[in-house]
Amino acid sequence: ALVEKGNYRHFMEKEIHDQPEGCQRTIAAYVDTLTAHTAIPGEVDWARLERVQIVACGTSYIAGLMGKYLIEQLADLPVDVEIASEFRYRQPALRKDALAIAMSQSGETADTLAALRFCQAKGMMTAAVVNAVESTMAREVDVVWPIHCGPEIGVASTKAFTAQVSVLTAVAVAAARARGRIDEAEEQRLVRVLLEAPRLIAESIKLEEAVRSIALDVSRARDVLYLGRGPMYPLALEGALKLKEISYIHAEGYAAGELKHGPIALVDEQTPIVILAPFDSYFEKSASNMQEVMARGGQVIFITDPEGERHAPAGARVVVTAPKCDPLIAPLVLSAPVQLLAYHVAVCKGADVDQPRNLAKSVTVE
Numbered sequence: 386a387l388v389e390k391g392n393y394r395h396f397m398e399k400e401i402h403d404q405p406e407g408c409q410r411t412i413a414a415y416v417d418t419l420t421a422h423t424a425i426p427g428e429v430d431w432a433r434l435e436r437v438q439i440v441a442c443g444t445s446y447i448a449g450l451m452g453k454y455l456i457e458q459l460a461d462l463p464v465d466v467e468i469a470s471e472f473r474y475r476q477p478a479l480r481k482d483a484l485a486i487a488m489s490q491s492g493e494t495a496d497t498l499a500a501l502r503f504c505q506a507k508g509m510m511t512a513a514v515v516n517a518v519e520s521t522m523a524r525e526v527d528v529v530w531p532i533h534c535g536p537e538i539g540v541a542s543t544k545a546f547t548a549q550v551s552v553l554t555a556v557a558v559a560a561a562r563a564r565g566r567i568d569e570a571e572e573q574r575l576v577r578v579l580l581e582a583p584r585l586i587a588e589s590i591k592l593e594e595a596v597r598s599i600a601l602d603v604s605r606a607r608d609v610l611y612l613g614r615g616p617m618y619p620l621a622l623e624g625a626l627k628l629k630e631i632s633y634i635h636a637e638g639y640a641a642g643e644l645k646h647g648p649i650a651l652v653d654e655q656t657p658i659v660i661l662a663p664f665d666s667y668f669e670k671s672a673s674n675m676q677e678v679m680a681r682g683g684q685v686i687f688i689t690d691p692e693g694e695r696h697a698p699a700g701a702r703v704v705v706t707a708p709k710c711d712p713l714i715a716p717l718v719l720s721a722p723v724q725l726l727a728y729h730v731a732v733c734k735g736a737d738v739d740q741p742r743n744l745a746k747s748v749t750v751e
């Protein structure tokens with residue numbers, strides 16, 4: 386079917402706005418809304434599983450990294466995440482009792498497919514989180530975990546990312562329950578939290594005007610740093626990737642704790658530093674990183690939540706306040722402002738947002 390942009394200027398903008406619906410449809414496929422239990426397709430014996438190996442490229446890799454944070458924390462199940470092109474050519478130490486999960490919007494990325502086949506050849510059970518259910522990966526794996534965000538046209542992935550993270554959040558809760566790390570009441574609480582995500586993502590998209598108002602400033606920068614801790618670290622990587630893909634501004638995502646081990650050397654009055662810091666257990670640490678960069682003249686764009694706004698040190702160039710939410714879904718809720726910043730900066734620069742130079746939607750040859 387032909388996909389239209391409707392009233393949006395670009396597919397990317399439309400797809401950012403599609404996220405509440407895309408996540409809602411995806412989450413509905415992984416939970417039982419009546420009983421508030423998880424309902425993950427396929428016969429995975431979570432209780433016996435020794436480890437998970439995630440392989441992917443690009444934004445799908447970052448979604449996988451987010452999955453590692455969620456699954457290890459909730460389910461106490463070791464998760465390795467690796468760039469598929471590295472994984473397939475080195476000699477990774479694999480075990481049969483691991484579940485391999487490929488993350489891929491297209492289901493056709495050459496390196497991810499090769500990594501998946503490599504795992505299969507080692508006798509591992511395989512799953513694939515894909516958007517294209519007719520794809521090669523979907524055909525070859527033991528278990529298909531589809532995302533239901535609809536076709537993604539923009540080369541820079543947005544709604545597939547949040548849908549992938551939605552699947553892995555549900556998987557993390559299911560694994561935690563099966564492994565006895567949480568009781569039934571906690572599973573139901575977390576499922577209800579996840580079901581709230583689409584509404585809160587919609588709220589978060591309303592930050593578009595606030596984000597647009599800083600885009601011109603950011604579009605003049607030579608370098609932009611993104612910092613975060615915990616699950617905000619993968620989101621920092623994703624923010625930097627989005628910005629460089631579509632605006633061609635050099636951007637780096639860093640674990641905020643690594644600031645002193647390198648990126649702080651880049652900080653000056655011309656450098657915007659996006660700090661992702663909801664009011665969670667990492668907040669104090671991120672706030673002190675904020676002070677460190679401000680002391681060196683860095684222009685801080687502080688993306689937080691209402692409680693974080695109240696506790697933020699004074700002096701940020703701008704504070705972008707996303708809706709309050711449970712930490713489980715903060716990666717989903719804070720994705721929108723991060724994506725919108727990249728989008729509006731690229732628009733300010735007059736870049737071809739949906740077809741960035743040199744990039745392809747799907748990389749089916751090496």
Ligand code: G6P
Pocket residue numbers: 442443444445446488489490491492493494497540541542744745746747748
């Ligand atoms: C390309 C696209 C990215 C995507 C990556 C992986 O680089 O431009 O947006 O994240 O491929 O694609 P996949 O289809 O495997 O998710």
